[in-house]
Amino acid sequence: MSLDVIGALKTFAKAHWPKLRLRVILFGTLLFVATLPGVAALSLRVYENTIVQQTESELIAQSVVLAAAYKSAWRDGAPDPVPRPLAPETPAIDLRTDAVLPSAPRGGRAPGPPDPHAEQVGQMLRPMVSDAVAVTLTATRLLDARGTVVLGRNDAGLSYAKLAEVRAALRGRPATVLRERSAVEMADWRAMLSRAYAIRVHHARPVMAGGKVIGVVMVTRSPRGLFIGIWQDRVAILLGSGVIFLTLLVLAGLLSRGIARPISALARASDDVARGVPVVPETPVTAAIEIAQLYDNFRGMAERIERRSRYLRDFAAAVSHEFKTPIAGIRGALELLGDHGAEMSAAERARFLGNATADADRLARLVQRLLDLARADMATIDADARADVVAAARRVADSFRREGFAVGVDAGVVPDARVTSEAIETILETVVENARQAGASLVTIRIEAIDGVRLSVVDDGPGVAAADIARIFEPFFTGRREEGGAGLGLAIARSLLAASGGTIVAERVATGACFRIGLVAAI
Numbered sequence: 083m084s085l086d087v088i089g090a091l092k093t094f095a096k097a098h099w100p101k102l103r104l105r106v107i108l109f110g111t112l113l114f115v116a117t118l119p120g121v122a123a124l125s126l127r128v129y130e131n132t133i134v135q136q137t138e139s140e141l142i143a144q145s146v147v148l149a150a151a152y153k154s155a156w157r158d159g160a161p162d163p164v165p166r167p168l169a170p171e172t173p174a175i176d177l178r179t180d181a182v183l184p185s186a187p188r189g190g191r192a193p194g195p196p197d198p199h200a201e202q203v204g205q206m207l208r209p210m211v212s213d214a215v216a217v218t219l220t221a222t223r224l225l226d227a228r229g230t231v232v233l234g235r236n237d238a239g240l241s242y243a244k245l246a247e248v249r250a251a252l253r254g255r256p257a258t259v260l261r262e263r264s265a266v267e268m269a270d271w272r273a274m275l276s277r278a279y280a281i282r283v284h285h286a287r288p289v290m291a292g293g294k295v296i297g298v299v300m301v302t303r304s305p306r307g308l309f310i311g312i313w314q315d316r317v318a319i320l321l322g323s324g325v326i327f328l329t330l331l332v333l334a335g336l337l338s339r340g341i342a343r344p345i346s347a348l349a350r351a352s353d354d355v356a357r358g359v360p361v362v363p364e365t366p367v368t369a370a371i372e373i374a375q376l377y378d379n380f381r382g383m384a385e386r387i388e389r390r391s392r393y394l395r396d397f398a399a400a401v402s403h404e405f406k407t408p409i410a411g412i413r414g415a416l417e418l419l420g421d422h423g424a425e426m427s428a429a430e431r432a433r434f435l436g437n438a439t440a441d442a443d444r445l446a447r448l449v450q451r452l453l454d455l456a457r458a459d460m461a462t463i464d465a466d467a468r469a470d471v472v473a474a475a476r477r478v479a480d481s482f483r484r485e486g487f488a489v490g491v492d493a494g495v496v497p498d499a500r501v502t503s504e505a506i507e508t509i510l511e512t513v514v515e516n517a518r519q520a521g522a523s524l525v526t527i528r529i530e531a532i533d534g535v536r537l538s539v540v541d542d543g544p545g546v547a548a549a550d551i552a553r554i555f556e557p558f559f560t561g562r563r564e565e566g567g568a569g570l571g572l573a574i575a576r577s578l579l580a581a582s583g584g585t586i587v588a589e590r591v592a593t594g595a596c597f598r599i600g601l602v603a604a605i
Contacts, residue, residue: 138283138285139172144220153289153290153296164293180260181260185282190242195230203224222299227297242300248286248300256288262280340369340370412438471493475527497531499601501602509579512575522543523542525539527539536601
């Protein structure tokens, strides 16, 4: 099959694939699996083969009894001087592999008259055979040692010596073969539904006395039809089918409660989250472990989405507020210059232009810091990143060396941290610059190997007000707005640390300010 044909079939299947609920798929799958044994049994003819072998077993039993009666009558009740050893005889016919021979022809002309002794035995056994045939509906013939019928229905004196099963019996070996039914019987519609109904089982058994064959018992019967057998076993089959169907309903219900219903509830919760209602239902107690984990993950995702939404709302409001002041200043200056510029002195015009320029510079700084914050929020740190924190701290200290301000580094032996040198330098520069602008004259960076790598940045400035400690990492929060502070430095530092799994917190101390920075040790 070419790739084009396969592609066309896939396209057709996708276009016509039905939309099914999960519980329908689960029940359909269970039903399909439950019916597989029955379908396989029918397709592999297991049930029919069992029926055929059961028929062969019954014919063997009947023929053994008749052969024993034949031998007893032949010897006038005297015991056989050469008794045969007891040996179980199991069915050997296999409907799936054995050939089905043509319908048995009517016996042919015998080469001579039947054995008189065998004819006498046949007459003695006639009542027994007639009663057995009336009950079992088994066609029964008794043959002499040459294959000539001595007791049969309308074929006495005819020879069946040419039949394969009779030839085997005349050589002292019992044989069973499958033969087609007659043309009239084959025209029955039931023959098309069941292969077993279209055949007859022929069994020929030698009658041994004194170690030689004295006759043959030939019995033949059609197996019980497949659907006749099903009808006769209808109560058991219906009961079993009912139990299987109820079991399927119970299993489908359990799977629905464990999988389908929780997923449906989670789908509705996802719609609520999309509409801004982050309410995730409790995990059903019947949910599978994987579904429960999905609920936990979805609940965490919804919480993160809600936090992010609140952050974006607050951030948008803060950006709007921060931009309004310089924009209003620039607009006011332009309006005054436009309306009264000709009347103003050069000094006044310069003052208004200076204010507008200052507001424009503030807007530029805001835009740049917002870009820095966006990059920090989107930053990712390679798992293999590592930095010498002590060396980075010393570089920052050197960059701030100036009169009236000093930065000291107190470090022992610490491992490298899972962070880039650029990131840790940016973070330390932000904290140290805030301390300098707040009026500190000395900043000490203490580096210790505690819970990975911990940095403590302590200054001797005025410190952070108790009411502001919880807010100083929020974007646009600043105590130096009049001096042009944007309030984004610590927010950028926190985002850079979060990208590498680090943390930063502000702690109250007796004097000055203290920031604790935690970093993950590099592996």
